Amino acid sequence: MENNSFCKLSVPTFKQYDQLQGVILYCIDVQVIGVTGWRLELRYSDLFDLDTILRAQFQRLPKFPGKTLSKLTTTIQFEKRRVKLNFYLSSISERLDIVTCPVFCELFEIMKYAPKYVFEQPKIINSQQHNQTIKNCQYIPELEQLFIVSCQTEGYKQLMAYMQNNQNQIVEALGLVELFSLKDNQMIKRWQECFVNQAQCLHYSDGALIVGLEKGKIIVYQLDSDLNAPLHTSSYQMHKMRVNGVYYNKLKKVIYSISQDGTFVITYRDYLKHKDQLLLKGELTCLLVCEHRQISFIGNSKGSVFILDINKENVQYIRRVDCQASSKIVDLAINNNQGFLFAASEIGQLQVIDIGQFGREINSKAKVTIQTNQKTKKISYCQQRHHLYIGDTIGNVTVISEQTGCPIYSLSAHGLDVMITLVYYLQDTNKLITYGKDQILKFWEFPTWIDLNEIKRQEYQEIRQEYLTQQQIKQKTLKTDKYQDDDEDDLNDWHKNNK
Incomplete structure (x- = not known):
């Protein structure tokens, strides 16, 4: 992995203070680019505590020299530990996401001697409880509105809903679509619609809000220009199984959808009639449509990405790209300017696919694999900063640089071992939406990023x-x-x- 850090640690020697009952202090040299280095004297326990904190937040750390059954007494034993500590500290100081961590900066006094390298921490500007598991969202920047779709995952409440709900009355909603206003950094709910089935996905465009449900049904809402409560609602049994992705093309007035049953369907919006259908391999898990290219990218449960041409009268199959990790694709993102597609797999690998320039998608190929935190759940891409925001199952959001492929920051967003089910970057705002299994929806403001280069x-x-x-x-x-x-x-x- 490329070293993009600004800091280098080394342990050249150690000292034994007899006046402090033989306490051993390890001399640590801290060298920062453009800053005169400084030396700290720390105990082994200080470094052990640091490693404990880091391992709760970061993956793939080097081995830390563990404690011994008996107390170290000889110079040879202390020297062996010094060598191991030197390798450990030298290795972690090469990772930018670690050296920007507050606990690291505090212990090694980065703030005191090199304050210009200290990254300002993201801050929560709003948060609120949400009693259902949020599956997807979409931000409407011109109106500062946020659509959220969620479903009930608690078994007891699901059972109560099946027993009490009927066609005329919904006592316990299994699914919700909600609209929030985000003006003035406030999250105010404007309206909501309830479902008797679990809601999985949504897409809004040109007055049409499309929601995909668990039982293969889609709901189409007609909204006015101010996104007030729905004026007209229609539904259609589009698939046999769960709808995992929807998209509305306002120019062609058609709805694209994918399902657990492996089908990609194109439907006329006005009279909800099938226009075309394509059967693909495996469960289709995520859908990304690029209207600029007139291309649809679809991930499946076996680690493949299908590329379809939706510009023709009938959808055309272009290519299938198999990711290095034959694991479920949980999310997709695209850098259309550079011609890169990012496919996040469940086991924590981010596959970069070179899709080339417009019209060259048939030559798409897997380019490089970036190792992220284990069990990735959601990703979001920031075009302005060229950063990827990745949520995982242990409550962290990791920021990865597109240029280097290296983690540059890690945010403990929802506490230890709290699975994150939503990460969504609000373009042009430096704000991020996250949601975890702690059922808290958080609205973050990221500071202006430090340009290390x-x-x-x-x-x-x-x-x-x-x-x-x-x-x-x-x-x-x-x-x-x-x-x-x-x-x-x-x-x-x-x-x-x-x-």
Whole structure:
């Protein structure tokens, strides 16, 4: 993995203080780019506590030298531990997501000696309880509104719903679609619609809100320009099994949908009639439609991504790309400018697929695999920053740089071992929506990101300017000395000639 960190740790030696009852302190040199290094003296227990905290948040850490059954007493034993600590600290300091962690910055006094490298922490600007599991959402930036679709996953409440609900009255909703206003950093619910089936997915475009349900049915809502409560509702039994993804194409006035039964269906919106259908392999788990390319990308439960041409009268199969991890694809994201598709697998691998330029999708191929935290659940892409936000099953949101493929920040969003089921970046806002199994919907504001490359460039310019200044002073000094030598020679010649 490429080293994009700004910090380097080493343990060159250790000291034993007899006046402190033989306490051993390990000398740790901290070197930061463009900053004079400093030395700290820490006990083994300080580093052990650090490792304990880091392992609760980060994956794939190097082995930490464990405690021994008997107390270390000899210099040889302390030296062996020093070597192991040196390797451990040197390794973790190469990871930008770790060195930006608050506990790391505090222990190694980054704030004190190199404050410009300390990343400002994201802050929660709003949060609220939500009693159902949120499955999907969509932000409407021009109106600052957020659609959310959720379903009831608690077995007891599901049973009560099946026993008490009927066609005319919903006592316990198995599914919800809600609209929230996000103006002035507030999350205010405007309206909601209930279902007798679990809701799984949604998509809004041009006044049409499409919701996919558990039993293969889709609901179509007609909304006005201000997104007030639905004016007209219609439903259709589109699939035989759970609908896992929907999309509305406003130009063609058709609905694209995928299902657990492996079918990709195109339906006319106006009279809810099948237009075309394609049977693909495995359970279809996620759908991403790129209207610019007129291409549909579909992930399945076996680790494959299907690429379909939806520009023709009938949908055309283009290509299937198999990811390195033959694991369920849980989410998709795209960088359309660079021609990259990101496919997140359940086991924690992020496959980057090169889809090429417009019209070259037939040559798409798996390019590189990025190892993320285990059991990824959701991803979201920020086009402006070229960052991927990845939610996992242990409550963290990891930010990965698209340029390097390396984690650059880790946010403990929902506490230890709280599965995150939603991560959604609000474009052009520096805000992020997260939801976890703790049933709390959180609204985060991310600070302006520190551009480490710019800091490194400035440091290089400062060092270069200092070097040039020293060279100028040196040249001036040499020139002055030469003039002085010439003057002395002229004076000697004058004396010689006038004797």
